[in-house]
Amino acid sequence: xxxxxxxxxxxxxxxxxxxxxxxxxxxxxxxxxxxxxxxxxxxxxxxxxxxxxxxxxxxxxxxxxxxxxxxxxxxxxxxxxxxxxxxxxxxxxxxxxxxxxxxxxxxxxxxxxxxxxxxxxxxxxxxxxxxxxxxxxxx
Numbered sequence: 001x002x003x004x005x006x007x008x009x010x011x012x013x014x015x016x017x018x019x020x021x022x023x024x025x026x027x028x029x030x031x032x033x034x035x036x037x038x039x040x041x042x043x044x045x046x047x048x049x050x051x052x053x054x055x056x057x058x059x060x061x062x063x064x065x066x067x068x069x070x071x072x073x074x075x076x077x078x079x080x081x082x083x084x085x086x087x088x089x090x091x092x093x094x095x096x097x098x099x100x101x102x103x104x105x106x107x108x109x110x111x112x113x114x115x116x117x118x119x120x121x122x123x124x125x126x127x128x129x130x131x132x133x134x135x136x137x138x139x
Contacts, residue, residue: 060078
């Protein structure tokens with residue numbers, strides 16, 4: 001993922017705050033909350049503020065570089081996003097998030113929903129929850 005080029009193409013500046021946030025996310029093994037990102041990024045860039053983290057996350061999601069992951073309790077975590085259309089499966093045991101491809105996978109369901117409701121569907125979010133192989137195996 002060339003996130004720096006994506007920012008530049010979108011006319012966004014490559015700030016020290018954005019670098020710190022991305023460095024934390026590039027090293028993360030599980031989805032991180034904004035607070036956790038802030039705590040890990042602050043040593044990398046001491047002037048970083050929590051509001052800046054939230055704004056940076058919004059920009060990176062808007063550009064398709066990050067994906068929001070919904071967790072129990074409504075708290076969002078953030079993970080790196082792959083190019084193209086994909087979905088996420090989240091392990092409820094260890095918190096690991098894995099992307100899986102998804103293109104026309106929901107076309108039939110979307111057509112049914114549109115027919116039944118009269119809505120015109122413009123997009124969707126799909127996140128599955130389960131147990132990864134490590135969390136399923138007996139210890």
